[in-house]
Amino acid sequence: MNLAYCSxxxxxxxxxxxxxxxACLxxxxxxxxxxxxxxxxLSQCLEEPQFHIINPVLPRMDEVLSSVYNGSLSFKWASLIFMRAFAHSNGWxxxxxxxxxxxxxxAIMAGNQDRDDFAALLWIRAELFDQKDQLLRGLELELADRLTALEEGVDVGLSPDVVVARDDFAALLWIRAELSDQKDQLLRGLELELADRLTALEEGVDVGLSPDVVDAHAFVVHNVYMGLIRRLKCYMKPFAELALSLISEEVIPCDRxxxxxxxxxDSLDELSSEDSEEMFxxxxxxxxxxxxxxxxxxxxVGCTLENDSNKIMxxxxxxxxxxxxxxxxxxCNDPESLLMxxxxxxxxxxxxxxxxxxxxISRDLxxxxxxxxxxxxLVKASLSVANEERKSQNFLPALQHTLGLPFTVPAIEEKRNR
Known part of the structure; x- marks a missing residue:
């Protein structure tokens, strides 16, 4: 059964x-x-692309979830249906x-949550930078440190500089820095690490890494490092300037x-109005x-398929x-030419x-x-976009934009468009 699920x-x-x-199942x-x-x-119907074939069978999902709730069916089998549905070509x-x-x-979701996601990302990062041994030793020393601190009884008031809203990794990292009086070291370390990753322009495939590891590297930089730095309220202007200087160089690969x-x-969202004007x-x-x-x-080099390159572009x-x-x-100096x-x-x-x-952009112009x-x-172009997306989940936003155009000031004032 486990082999069937993995397949x-x-x-x-x-x-x-x-x-x-x-058939084996x-x-x-x-x-x-x-x-x-x-x-x-349900699994058989989700193999079909037409929505009118699938729609009458979708209510059976309630029976599947009912079996999960009463314990007769494991949630992992219901999750397979969700996986197939999320991978379906039809947006509805x-x-x-x-x-x-x-x-x-x-409660069902919490009991089936994969708790190894961050551990896997941390291990990938150690693999990328050849720091597996350092990671293991650091974790062992940190655990011993924390156990000793608990025995001694630590009574430390945490500063409210960073709002800890959830028990996530950023919050735990900040608490650890507060306990160890290493806030400044933590911030400087994160800033230097992110700057180092952004400056590393060598392509991962050239040094023997697979495209999957290169993608994981990009994920760690954009989501983990940037997420931590934004949560910890670091000064973002140096990162914006660094990214802008690197991105302005010639012959830079599309994935980088x-x-x-x-x-x-993402850095611009955290800048003050003065810094934003200076970057303009x-x-x-x-x-x-x-x-x-x-x-x-x-x-x-990691774009082995044409679709990969087109998606990145x-x-x-x-x-x-x-x-x-x-x-x-x-x-905007010439709205009409820009709109055309x-x-x-x-x-x-x-x-x-x-x-x-x-x-x-056209709505603003x-x-x-x-x-x-x-x-x-513009109305015709908007209608064509809505028509192309009529079978996807993007149809309603596209239609909303199209229907909003007749209520713009030029459309209301123009008699021929009434």
Whole structure:
């Protein structure tokens, strides 16, 4: 049974492979058809791409969860259905899975939570930097340190500089620094470590690392280090300047470009208005003369498939447009020409998130445009995006944007558009 579960949970398992596993499961669960019937029916229907085939069977998920609650079925089998639903090509199925998952009993979710996620990330980080032995020794010494402190009875008042809202890693790290009187060392260490990671422009594949490890490296930098630094209220301007200087260099691989622009955008959220204004000329120089147009970047060695490269390019373009939208009031000198270019780029967008950025920028620009033909062209472009996304979860946001255009000031004032 465990082998069957591992096979079905493997994202690389083919449809024929899953069919074979389900056949084996039917044999292994013979005699318990009342418990497993809904599971098999749902799993089989989720293999179909058409929503009208799947929709009548979705209520059977309540029977599966009922079996989980009464203890006759393990939650891991229900989680397989959620996995297949989240991987489905139809956005309505993914939305249904999300709505159903948040309704699951929290006690069941807590009992089946994987507690090894951070440990795995920490071990990957040690592997990346060849620090496995140091990590193990550090953990042993730290544990002995904490046990000794508990025996002695530590009575330390923690400062309220950092708000500890949850029992997460950032909070625990800060408490440990408070207990050891190492707050300044912790902040400096995190800043130096992140700067070191951002400056490391060597590509992971060139030094023998697999693309998965390179992706894990980027995940650790963007989510773990940036998350800790933002939670600990570090001064973010040096990181924004460093990311901007590195991202402005020529011949930078697309995967590194994607990481740096995300770090840059996240850093700007934490800057003061004075620091943000000081960064403005450098960001304008990075965006270039045609900030709305996609840029050409070097393909990363880790992008073994064309889809990988296209996905990374979409992320880069999305965050470039977000930077433009942030400083749009200061950049926009000719709203009409900028809006016309936005309309042209909407039809060429490689992903909905990119098209959404164009739509949001155009929504800010349309208030300054009086020509009715431009407004009509924008409405047509918005309708085409909504039509393309009609079977996905992005349909409602796209439709909301389209329906909001007739209520803009130029549309209301223009008699021909009423």
């Amino acid at each position: 079905l949970a493997d994202s690389n398992c083919s449809r024929s492979g899953r069919k074979a596993v389900f 039917r044999v292994l669960t013979r005699g318990d058809e009342n418990i497993w019937s809904s599971f098999f029916t 199925v993914r939305l249904w899975a999300l709505e159903k998952l948040v309704c699951v009993d929290p 470009h994607s990481l740096l622009i995300r770090v840059l955008y 000329p450098k960001i304008v120089a990075y965006l270039g003369e045609n900030p709305l147009s996609p840029i050409r970047v070097k393909k990363g 979409s992320v880069i373009q999305e965050y470039r447009l977000k930077l433009l939208a942030r400083y749009l009031p200061s950049i 270019e936005c309309i042209e780029q909407i039809s060429c967008s490689s992903a909905y998130l990119v098209a959404q950025c164009y739509l949001l 349309v208030e300054k445009v009086t020509r009715p033909e431009i407004l009509l062209a």
